[in-house]
Structure formats: structure tokens, C-alpha cells
Amino acid sequence: MKKRGKKNEFVLKPGWYRDPSRPGLLAYWDGEDFDDSVAPRPAPEPLWKRARVIALGILMAVAALYLFQQVTRPSDLDCSIQRVEVLQGDRFSIDSACVGR
DSSP states (O other), X not given: OEEOSSTTOEEOOSEEEEOSSSTXXXXXXXXXXXXXXXXXXXXXXXXXXXXXXXXXXXXXXXHHHHHHHHHHSOOTXXXXXXXXXXXXXXXXEEEEEEEOO
16 A cells, blocks of 8 residues: 555555455455456465474574584583682692583
8 A cells, every 4th residue: 555645545556455345355456446356365374384383493493502502511521620729727728620510
């Protein structure tokens, strides 16, 4: 729809639109009036198809998060050295420890 010069006046582009007098059909609007051409309205997409697309999207998001977590997680062989201060009597000693995951 495009707006014409006057306020609140719209003009429909020529094309197929819902038939105002026959539900379930499309009628051709030639820019000024509906002509005698009619066609059946396409059936809406079944709900299971939409649900399948949504489920596939969720599955892909979960897989991407899992892969991201695997890539960013340090490997089990990665051993970080940590300073450990141990109180021995009245003084501290500093030891190193390899902490596995």
C-alpha cells in the first residue's frame, strides 16, 4: 500500500489479495477494482514444520555453546603451577604444586 496525497487515503498496488466477498479465496486487484480472477488461498504452514525449525535452531545453539566450551576449556594435560604458602612452625615456606583438572 502506498499513501496518496489526501490524508488517510491509501492505494493498493495491483496484485492478489484476500477476496472480500469469498473467504478462502484470493482475488486480483487491478489497482482500481477486483476483477473476476480468483485463486485458492495457500494453506498456512503446518505447525510441525515451524516447531521443527525452532527445535533445530535450539539444537544448533546448544551445540555451538558446547563446542565453544570445549575449545576454551584448558585441556586435562594443562597443569598450572600455583604458589602454595605453607606455615611451618613460625615461618612460611613456598612450594609449587601442579594442579590437574
